Amino acid sequence: MAVFTDVTPAQAGALTERLGAGTLQRLQGIGAGIENSNFFVTTTQGDWVLTLFERLTAAQLPYYLQLMQHLAQRGLPVPAPRADADGQILHQLAGKPAALVNRLPGHHQLAPGLHHCAQLGSLLARMHLAVADFPLQQPNLRGRDWWPLIAPQVRPHLPPAQQQLLDDELAFQQQVAASPAFAALPQGAVHADLFCDNVLFDGLPGHEKLTGAFDFYFAGTDSFGYDLAVCLNDWCLNADDASLDEARAQALVQAYEVHRPLSAGEHRLLPALLRAAALRFWLSRLGDWHLPRPAALLQPKDPGHFERVLRARIAQPWHAVR
Ligand SMILES: Nc1ncnc2c1ncn2[C@@H]1O[C@H](COP(=O)(O)OP(=O)(O)O)[C@@H](O)[C@H]1O
Numbered sequence: 001m002a003v004f005t006d007v008t009p010a011q012a013g014a015l016t017e018r019l020g021a022g023t024l025q026r027l028q029g030i031g032a033g034i035e036n037s038n039f040f041v042t043t044t045q046g047d048w049v050l051t052l053f054e055r056l057t058a059a060q061l062p063y064y065l066q067l068m069q070h071l072a073q074r075g076l077p078v079p080a081p082r083a084d085a086d087g088q089i090l091h092q093l094a095g096k097p098a099a100l101v102n103r104l105p106g107h108h109q110l111a112p113g114l115h116h117c118a119q120l121g122s123l124l125a126r127m128h129l130a131v132a133d134f135p136l137q138q139p140n141l142r143g144r145d146w147w148p149l150i151a152p153q154v155r156p157h158l159p160p161a162q163q164q165l166l167d168d169e170l171a172f173q174q175q176v177a178a179s180p181a182f183a184a185l186p187q188g189a190v191h192a193d194l195f196c197d198n199v200l201f202d203g204l205p206g207h208e209k210l211t212g213a214f215d216f217y218f219a220g221t222d223s224f225g226y227d228l229a230v231c232l233n234d235w236c237l238n239a240d241d242a243s244l245d246e247a248r249a250q251a252l253v254q255a256y257e258v259h260r261p262l263s264a265g266e267h268r269l270l271p272a273l274l275r276a277a278a279l280r281f282w283l284s285r286l287g288d289w290h291l292p293r294p295a296a297l298l299q300p301k302d303p304g305h306f307e308r309v310l311r312a313r314i315a316q317p318w319h320a321v322r
């Protein structure tokens with residue numbers, strides 16, 4: 001369960017009072033998640049989520065919190081960090097940097113259909129448009145600069161066939177990154193981890209409406225096409241859990257393009273970006289599997305899943321209809 005640091009009701013209540021968020025009524029640790037300590041908080045004024053940041057530093061956090069604030073202020077359904085009387089949105093609790101955000105309604109849809117994928121595509125494009133005037137920059141901490149750092153740490157744990165795949169893919173991605181088409185990709189602040197378990201829906205089955213997206217703590221400056229690829233690799237898988245379902249993938253991209261048409265370069269590089277997105281999560285899951293944090297009480301996620309996704313994207317390059 002993802003509570004690495006305990007918080008007492010007295011500590012949480014003092015924070016909600018200080019932020020004018022009401023008097024604490026209930027504090028409950030959240031089991032899901034792998035990065036931070038999360039709590040559902042109910043006060044006399046409503047429902048909130050309290051997060052204590054376990055790995056991100058006070059220097060890195062303003063980017064994520066200000067990005068959420070920026071998107072929420074533009075009407076997008078993302079959690080808005082609660083500010084204190086001085087306008088500060090990053091707080092300190094139990095010795096850790098902390099934030100309090102509004103709790104979004106709804107539930108996860110872990111088996112998304114066409115209409116879920118289309119709504120996700122639409123939200124993603126609106127997020128990409130909304131960051132046009134977001135002033136902060138921060139590297140994607142799980143981006144291309146990180147891959148050569150983590151790869152040699154996990155490589156010795158892999159059998160030869162996986163070592164070969166890793167070496168080949170890193171070389172391929174290096175080649176892609178050196179191309180003028182890659183340099184021309186439109187970029188900005190992207191979520192970079194907008195999986196089904198970071199999005200909520202509400203409503204009757206078949207008619208659900210997307211109610212929110214959260215967990216911006218892997219966000220960073222990267223290409224919009226890469227962000228789209230991360231989503232396609234999670235939201236649009238066939239029953240084999242690796243190949244892309246043509247109908248849902250096209251629905252996601254078409255809904256995206258209603259708001260933000262992809263450039264010719266984005267279309268052309270999508271197959272490579274899908275491979276990049278698979279590589280990124282293969283690497284992070286390999287890291288969690290083979291180099292776990294001592295305090296983590298969690299079952300790490302299966303790295304084999306993203307190895308299979310990567311192999312599938314290499315075997316069957318996927319293009320969106322233009
Ligand atoms: N703003 C929010 N509104 C509603 N639920 C949330 C919100 N933030 C987090 N959650 C819930 O907490 C869980 C863990 O949050 P997450 O951000 O994924 O954790 P971690 O960053 O540790 O991976 C989510 O699966 C979701 O159920």
Ligand SMILES: N[C@@H](CCOP(=O)(O)O)C(=O)O
Pocket residue numbers: 032033034035193195197198215281284285301
């Ligand atoms: N989505 C990533 C891991 C990030 O975990 P989260 O719980 O913070 O979304 C994966 O599936 O590997």
